[in-house]
Each structure stands twice: as structure tokens, then as C-alpha cells.
Amino acid sequence: MTMAIPDRSAGVVEEPLLGGLPLAGESDATLVERIVGWLRRRMDERLLRPGNRLPSIRQFADRYGVSRFTVVEAYERLVAQGYLESRRGSGFYVRERRALTAPPGADPTPPTLDVVWLVRAMFQDLPPERMPGSGLLPPDWLDSTLIGRGVRAVTRGGAAPLLGYGEPQGYLPLRGQLQVKLAEIEIAAAPEQLVLTAGVTQAIDIIARQFLRPGDAVLVDDPGWFLMFGMFAALGARPVGVPRLADGPDLAVLEQLLQEHRPPLYVTTSVLHNPTGASLTAAKAFQVLRLAEQYGVTVVEDDIYADFCGMPAMRLAALDQLHRVIYVGSFSKTVAANLRVGFIACERELARALADRKLLAALTTPELGERVIHQILAEGHYRKHLERLRARLAAQREPVLAQLERLGLRVFTDPQGGMFAWMDAGRDSNVLAARAYEQRLLLAPGSLFSPSQLPSSWLRFNLASSSHPDLLRFLELALDHDPGGQP
Template sequence: MTNTPAFALSRDSSEALADQIVRSVAARIDERLLRPGARMPSIRQFAATHGVSPFTVVASYDRLVAQGYLDSRRGAGFFVRERAQPAERPATAAPAGASTLDVAWLIRNMFRQSPLQLSPGAGVLPADWMDGPAVANALKSLSRQNSAGLLGYGAPHGFLPLRQQLQRKLAELEIEAPPEHIVMTLGVTQALDLVAREFCRPGDTVLVDDPAWFLMFGSFAAMGLNVVGVRRLADGPDLEQLAELAALHRPCLYVINSVLHNPTSTSISAPKAFQVLRLAEQFGFTVVEDDIYADLHPGSATRLAALDGLRQVIYLGGFSKSMAPNLRVGFIAASGERARRLADRKMLATLTTSDIGERVVYKILSEGHYRKHLDRVRSRLDAVRPGALRQLELLGLRADPAPSAGMFIWVDAGRDTNELAARAMREDLLLAPGSLFSPNQLPSTRMRLNVAALQDPATSGFLERALIG
């Protein structure tokens, strides 16, 4: 048995005794003061030495086992576990050339563990812009409820009270969708995947805006689908090109951000929306309206689903951009038959979605705080956007079109932005070069910038050095 000296535990600390024990034991193991294979004091001995209850010691040892610091051997006790030393993270290697920057590169660097909290290429708002207290309070409220309701599978369509709340929310957008027409998903990413798998077959063509959200290009291609871009203009798609491509390819789907399009932050005009629906009817394709940025729009906007009544349109929404990306709560609104098919498809893929996150979103929406949170977020974006546009103009970056809402600015740098992205990565900054927003992935002088990130000195300093010298 190891000779473990007593730890200095404080009863006056705000840190729980079990937390103090776990932290102290883990530190001694990390510092190699407790060697691998050494036997820990028995629960009774540790409790007596430190003047704590055996229950506190059991909870501490169990957490140390779960964290990989100790092994529990039945009938023998607890032993220090051999731990692999974490490899030192190598210096970030910049891509060797334009061909190495692809969608996977951007996704990897968006989610890797590094100081990329306010990177200009990020697709979400900073954490301190989100309503963390509301999420925390909703989780606390859930923890006080009967745990039986949190331990089983969710409902196939998703948490019913949330779908009822979404029915009211969509009605404000003039979209009629009863709860049975709404299917909850793991974010809009899963929603797009389910729709494509249900309504397309390998070899079919999917039309997307060009530029558009890069992740779906790789996802659709992996399904064996042909991804074809439709030129995006300031008021929506190029209708002449859309008609030509629809006649040529007879697509199964056309995926569009109608409101606060990613990456340009533009929205479709009502006349163009009617023409898109007319073409969908003429050529027999389904319109998938991705409205993930809906809550960042300050006023009324044209929605295809509202004009169409969910006949030719499947509507997607979620809360990752406005509430919390980590909740992964999205939804599909569709006709009754399509909703049933998509719920079945979801069950084949993941059984049901976890309704814990859905219950959190329901509580936040139903208590009325969400509207005030959105007002604050939109006000912050409106406050920083004019200064950001002036700053970019001084750097020689042209915003065309200049957005009046949303979190993104789509700029023309006048040079290959793949090269800028490679240089930024050497300084631990993530840029989103324009090549990744087009299905053809060709080099581009465009890039997407996050308005909030432009307030960060590291971002503005890099852009000044890279563009002005």
C-alpha cells in the first residue's frame, strides 16, 4: 500500500470535499508522486485519515476511476493506473498549397482543441454572446424533475411540448405546421442528411446555392449525389440559370438559404421566391429551405414555406446559431406524409433523438426569455457591423453586397484567399476561404468573415499585416 500523506482539505472552501480529493489525487498522479501500480488507501483508512465520510471517498475514487487515474480491482482495492503521457501538440502546419484546403480541413480546424475562440472564419457567435445562464437554469430545472422521464428513449417525432411550441413559433412566420408535421433532429446537419437520403438516390442531382454552406457538399457527394451550384445573387438565385440546370439535370432537391444566406447574409425577394416555387412545380423538384439563421433576422422576411404551405417545400430550422451549438437541436417541418417518412428514416439512423436537449430548448422558448436574448444579439450585431465594414474597406476588402443583418460579411480580397487562410493558420487563426463555399472548390478571391470576430485585436492585426504589410 502506498504511503499517501494526508491532503489539506478545507471545510471552508466553496469547492466540495470530493472535488478537492479528486483534484489532489489527480495532481499527485500527474506529477508522478503516486507511481503506477501503487495501491491507494482503503476507503475506510482514507476516510479516517482525512476526517471525511466513506461515501465521500467512494464518490472520489469512482470519479478517479472514470477519469483514468485509478483502477478498481474487486476484492483488492484501488490502484494507480498507468497513464499515457499526452503528446505535445506539434506546431500547426500550414497547408502546403491551395489543393490541401478542403471542407474537411476547415471542419477539422473549426473543432480542434486550440485557441480558436474568436476566429474570423467561425460559423457561430462567441460564447459570451449566447444566453449561457438560460441554458444553465434550464438544465438545473431538468435535474430537479422526476428522473424517470429523462432515462428512456425520446418520441420518434421528438419532444411533443417543444413541437407544439415550434408550431406557435412557425405561425409567426406564417408557416402552418401542426406538431405531427414537425420532426426533431440533431441540428440542421442531420436534417439535411435525412432529407437527402429519403428523397434522393445515388446518381441524382442536388442543386445548391453557389456560394453556400460547405458541409453539405461533402455530405451529398458521399451519398453518391451530383452536387451542382446555382449562382446566388443579392436577391436570391439566378433564375435563368436555375431553370437551365433544372431542365438539364431534373434534380431531386434544391437546397437554399432564403433568409440571411450563408455566406452573404442576403435574403430572397418575394418575386424570386414565387419564381423558385414555379420552377419547382414545373420540373418536379423539392425545395429544401434551410432557415437556420431565422432568429437573427430583425423583421419580416419572405419564406418559401409560407408561400407554399409545405407542399413542395421542406423547411429546416434550429437553435445552434442563436441559442447554443452544443444543444444540437434542429427540426424539419414538412407535409404529413413526408414528416412520417422522415421520422421513420430518423429511427433507422439513430432510433430517436435525445429529448434532454429538446426539453432545454422548450423551457427556454416557453418561458419567454428567448425573445429578449435575440433582441440583445441582433442589437450587438447591428452595433459592430458598421465599424467592421469601415475597417474592411480601409484594408482594401470589398463587401459586395454589404449586409444589413446577420453575422457574416462576404468580402472580395482581390487575391487567392486559400493563401491567406494558410498564412492565418500559422498564427492560429481560422479563415474561411471562398473556394470552400462553392461545389467546384476552385480558388477564389472571396472569403467569409464573422462580424463578431472582427472586434478581436488578433484578427484585425493579422488582416492588417497580411493585406497592407
């Protein structure tokens, strides 16, 4: 006997269109997964068309000898994936699905090379070795087992602690662990002085909202971290660049800008500066703090690359002890960007105010990631992980720089660690980046690292992702013409 399936739009669908359920094979897939995959293939192949009604749960279970619970779960998954729709009292129907992505070659528009372009491009499905402009280490450089072990340890006692919002300032045991970690670099910060955030991006956004008003100037490194330029502009503030030298900011220009603009904030990176890889000297650090005190500016020290530095380094927060310096950090670069765990260290009263800002913006930060990071730090595996990362970067640095310099690029200063090199191509790096983009290579042109966004000949290279033969071949051909940029 043949089972007929009524169809509102296409008459009757006979059982042969469903065919036999392949219960054999795919031993690593559950029965529910096999049923879902089997039905999806029939819908993708248009054997089951939009509007067709599937057998009822009882009919499907009886026909194929599976439990009704299995059929319910399979149908519900297909509803969640957009393949079926459930009509109360009627059954499950094949859903009309429109294409979610444009067909290949449907976007001939050349890219506009701005900050948004670079951020968006870093999320493309390109292999890491084709993304020398990326700001992350390749996934295979990081330790997924470290995260897996942390997640298992956190969930071993049950998920009940994760069902609420968590603490406004963040998971207290992690703040206690951070107190120990910061003490190692001579920054005294009690748990009450720490606010956990969704990475450094949220940390700086919260600080900016606390200090800046429309029309305010905010001083930033030039070159510097491009994402915050747009962040400040969105708040109505004006990012003003302080030229970055190999040993820190240009102090003469810094003082001139402080006099002229009287900014509430100066955001800078002391250790392994992005994009130059240089670090602040002790002499410059003392002068920066002297000027901050003289002109009443609060300094935000972005130390996101701190853990890549395996040698003693000068930090403004260690000299100032969080009096006029707000210190921010993150585990996005060394553990996992997806966990989104960062932190702010500052004076107690300010920490409470920033926690209130965080509540107004996004309530609390997800505690799962904070608990995982706490577990990783508390177990003591993090230190060995950092040693491996530093060693691998050190082994990569000189050979990659030598290759790039042989092609005609000139390094700003020998990086003192970390993942970046700032290099001069001698021609408009926007043009180079656009050409590279056509060949599925992501370069980071220097104009994006300046608040002025003016044309630049500089490029930031991620040393962990800058040795692919296609990249080197592209640079060799692109740089093999006169400095004016004409072939």
C-alpha cells in the same frame, strides 16, 4: 507506526509518499474533490508510481479520519479519470497513463484547406475573437442564464420523463410551440407536420437519405453551406452549384440545371443567406416555385438564420405552404449549438417517413434539449433575447465592414442582418487562410463554400468576431501587395 503499501512492480511504498491529507483550504471544493485532487497531484508528480497499490478503503478512512463512503467515491472518480484501476479482491492500483495529446510543436505538417479542415479548426481551443471564420456567435453574446433557467425548470419535476427514448417525431409540446412560431411568419404547420432533429445538419441528412440515390444531382447555392457538400457526396450524390446573386439564385442558370440534371432536390437559403448575408426577393421567390413545379423538384429551404431577421422577409415555405417546399430550422445559432435542437416542417405523410428515417439512423433525438427549448419559448424570454442579439449585431455591422473595406476588402452586398459578410480579398483566399492559421487566426476561404472547391478570392467574415487588432494587422500586411498575391 508506518503503514506499508505493497507494490507489485516497485517493492514497498511507505506512508511518507502519501503525506498528510490537506483538509484545510479550498473551501469551495468538497472533501471528495480535495482527496481526488491531492492523490492526482501525487500521481502526476510520480510520488505514486504505476503499479503502486493504494491503502484499502478502511485503512485510508481510519488513517485520515474520513468516512469510507467518501474514500469509495474518491477512488471511483480516479478510476473513471484513468488514474487508478480496480482489481477485484486485491484493491486499487495506480494506472500507467500514456500521453493523450502530442507535445507542443509535434505537428509541423501544413494544413490541407478543405471542408474538414475548417470544421475541425472551428473546434480548436481558440478564443472567439481569433476566429473570424467561425459560424457561431461568441459565447458571451448568448444568454447562459436563459439555458440555466430552462434546465432547472425542466428538471424541477424530476428526471423520470427523460429516462425513455421519447417520441419519434420529437417532444410534442415543442412541436406545438413551433406551430405558433411558424404561424408568425405565415407558415401553417401542425405538430404532425414537424419532426425534431439534432440541428439542421441532421435535418438535411435525413431529407437527403429520403430523396437521393447514388448518381443523383442535387442543386445547392454557390456559394453555400459547405458541410452539406460532403454530406451529399458521401451518399453518392453530386452537388451542383447554382450561382447566388444579391437577390437570390441566378434563374437562367437554375432553369438550365433543372433541365440538364432533373435533380430530386434543390437546397437553398432564402433569408440571410450563408455566406453572403443577402435575402431572396419576392419576384425571385415566385420564379423559384414556378420552376420547382415545372421540373418536379422538391425545394429544401434552410432557414437557420431566420431569427436574426427582424423585418418582414420572403420565405418559399410561406408561399408554397409546404406543398413542394420542406422547411428546416434550428436554435443552434441563437440559443446554444450544444443543445442540438432543430426541426423539419413538411407534409404529414413525408413527416412520418422522415421520422422513420430518423429512427433508423439514431432512434429519437435527446428530449432534454427539446424540453429546454420548449421552456425558453413558452416563458416568452426568447423574443427579448433575439432583440438584444439583433441590436448588438446591427451596432457591430457598419463599423466592422468599414474597417475591413479600408484594408482593401470589397463586400459582395451589404448584409441585411445576421452575422456574416462575404468579402473579396482580390487574391487567393486559401493562401491568406493558411498564413492566418500560422498566426492562430481562423479565416474561412471562399473555395470551401463552393461545391467545385476551385480557388477563390472570397472570404466569409463573422461580424461578431472580426475586429481583433491582430486580425486587422494581419490583413493590413497580407493585403498590402499587388493583386497577384506577390509581396
